[in-house]
Amino acid sequence: MFVEGTILRGPNFDPVEGRVVVEDGTITAVEEESVSSSDVVLPAFVNAHTHIGDSIAKEAGAGLSLEELVAPPDGLKHRLLREATRAETVEAMRRSVRFMQRTGTASFLEFREGGVEGVFALREAVEGLDVDPVILGRETVEAMEAGDGFGASGANDADFGHERNATARAGKLFGIHAGEVDSSDINPALDLSPNFLVHVVHPEPIHLDRIEDSEIPVAVCPRSNLVTGVGLPPIRELLDRTTVALGTDNVMLNSPSMFREMEFAAKLTEASPREVLRMATRNGAQIAGLNCGVVEPGRDAKLLVLDGDSDNLVGSRNVIRAVVRRAGATDVKDVLL
Structure with missing residues (x-):
């Protein structure tokens, strides 16, 4: 054909x-x-960072801080996830993935809550669809083993050394949130030698140097960062240092539309259209090891x-x-x- x-x-x-x-x-x-x-x-497109489980809580939590919205274990999203039935969560995720498929997303890198059961629920949600997620289990080594890697919440939440070592032994991806609210967790995250960082809204020069020296890619989520009030990532500075990919983050806060994310990134940062398109396609695929x-x-x-x-x-x-x-x-x- x-x-x-x-x-x-x-x-x-x-x-x-x-x-x-x-x-x-x-x-x-x-x-x-x-x-x-x-x-x-x-x-x-390859969506470099998502939380698809949040599909059960679209536009919930207006006016709440980032911590009140998403911090484990008692942020609003986690309470709503616990209250939802498995069937409700699976159907909500399926609807979001169907939207992603219809709008041209081939794959997405999902930080999946709910341990092993959360990984299985997402696999059920994508059954029969053509989108192939890269599922990074959270919370336990067992979730990592059931998925395609481990997605850590942030170095200020826990040490994650055990999980990092287990993920490395399994030859899988290890990603971690860093620098979303402030810079305090960036160095500890880099100390874990992750395969990629997520957000990096508040890097200091030393962090940019370390990211460049270690050639660690970064997945940025500018719409989400603006909605939660933490600011915009320095996309131009990051592009000058490393591979940068584009993600839509929590479905709770934003539609998983790469078109909207690209437009936002192109119009509010100094990245060129060609660089933004590369962030939405090749760079996400490179982080995930996709062909x-x-x-x-x-x-x-x-x-x-x-x-x-x-x-x-x-x-x-x-x-x-x-x-x-x-x-x-x-x-x-x-x-x-």
């Missing part, structure tokens, strides 16, 4: 007219030639096709800028996962 249009090809998203040839779920060729389609073909996020031969054919002739996109003079700053769910023509 093949898809045609303006293809955002390769790691730099070079716009070329032509077709992407797909065989058995793999991109086998990107052929540059004149075609009649006005579609735009780009890599499907997608780039349209080139040998990659998994996880593709998003936008209608370049939609009322919203027609007439765009810069296709990458239009995809990042203007495109949305109504412009999606097809999703190949």
